[in-house]
Amino acid sequence: NPSYLINDETKFGINNTGEIIEKLKTVDGIKSITTRLKSIAMVSSATTGTGILLNGIDIQKEIETTNINNKIVEGSYFEKPTRNPIVIGKKLADKLKVKIGSKIVVTLQNMNEDIxxxxxxxxxxxxxxxxxxxxxxxxTQKEDLNNLLSYKNNEATEIAILLNHNDLTDTVAAEIKKIFAQDIEDKDIVIRSWKEIQPMLQMMNEMTIQFTMIFVAIILFALSFGIINTMLMAIMERVREIGMLMAIGMSKIKVFLMIMMETIFLSITGGILGIVISWILVQFSFKTGIDLSAVGEGLNSWGYSSFIRPELDLIYYFMIALLVIFTAIFASILPARKALKLIPSEAVRQDI
Known part of the structure; x- marks a missing residue:
């Protein structure tokens, strides 16, 4: 509900979640769907209190949609039947000075605006x-929060969707907006992808890609100088041989292609060796992981893990291989031009 996004008041909810979910099931690319009932609240323990966001969830659907159940470090994820169970974060537990089995009091406003x-x-x-x-x-369980907020079972404040792949985000979001175009126009619901919900995260993701491209460009630029230097040295060492080839009738085009092909094969050989070594290092790092706990607190504040496992899709290896070949082609032009400028009569008499 657009009004909920503005005011965070539980009276602004979604009434017909069942109908909406049935329509969403017709969209390709959706892996799971879950409804949530959210409410800003005040939580108090025996020692202190603080503000929280209380999420009423469908436990099984939430397991299919998120991985909070895999992040449990103490206790369990609603495994045992308990009256008004709640799962909280480690940071909040430390602040409230509570543990498993402790009771906390939550104060909130229901949809009738009563405390x-x-x-x-x-x-x-x-x-x-x-x-x-x-x-x-x-x-907490959605049915428990329903009772506190005077909500019905088919009502919620949010419907969360998990896709089969992140690359489908824009396509699926556009398809859903098309299906619910009338509801959006009537301002009954608002549809947002994670990119719209977390624009900072999207910006950081794009910046990472841009920095990676700049880093790769710098490496390829340095590679081109290495190739030029190597091939110029190779030509200088074979001036007499190249001069003899030109003297017996080899055309300049063939000399040009010879130098270029030699450069390309040299780059392909080095590129394949580099890719194999890179693949081995990435696989090894993925299995062992990289511990960045020295700066873990700063990373965690941005939502990044202090223990990372590098992973690289095969498509990137092919992309790097192609970039190396193109770099070799451009880098071979200068050495090849140097060879073409040789005068056969002078080159064959040169003794190096």
């Missing part, structure tokens, strides 16, 4: 790579 209270029992503590997320987000 209501609820006592919850901590059954699980999770820890993600984002400390801000851990400090703010808590999870």
């Amino acid at each position: 209501t209270y609820g006592a919850f029992k901590i059954v699980g503590i999770y820890k993600t790579d984002n400390t801000n997320f851990d400090l703010f987000n808590t999870f």
Whole structure:
């Protein structure tokens, strides 16, 4: 609901979640769908209190959509039947000075704008790579939160969708917006992709790609100088041989192609060796991981893990191989032109 995004008030919800989900199931590329009931609340323990976002979730659907259940470090993820169970972040648990089995009181406003209270029992503590997320987000069963907020089972404040692949984000978002065009026009619902929800994350992702391209360009630029230097030295060492070939009738085109092909084959040989070594290093690093715990706190504040596992799709290896070949072609032009400028009568008499 557009009004919920502006005011964060639970009275602005989605009433017909069942109908919406049925329409969403017709869209290709969607892996799972879950409904959530969100409410800004105040949580209090025996020692202190703080503001939180209380997420009422469909437990099974949430497992299919997110991986919070895999981030549990203490307790369990709603495995045992308990009255008003709640799962909180490690950072929040430390702040409230609570543990598994502790009870906390949540104060919030229901859809009728009345202040209501609820006592919850901590059954699980999770820890993600984002400390801000851990400090703010808590999870409980949607039916328990429905009772506190006076919501019906087919009502929610948010419908979350997980796609089969991140590359489908723009395509699927456009398709969904097309299906619900009338609802969007009537301002009944608003549809946003993760890029619109987290523009900073999208910007950082694009910046990473741009910096990677700049880094690769610098490496290829340096590579071109290495190729030029190597081939110029090769030509200088074979001035007499090249002069003899030209003297017995080899055309300049063939000399040019000879130098160019030699450069390309040299680059392909080195490129294949480099790609194989790179693949081995990436696979080894993926299995062992890279520990960046020295700067872990700073990384976690941005949602990045301090323990990373590098992974590179095969398409990037082919792209690098092609870039190396193109670099070799352009780098071979100068040495080839140098060879073409040789005068056969002078070259054959040169003794190096």
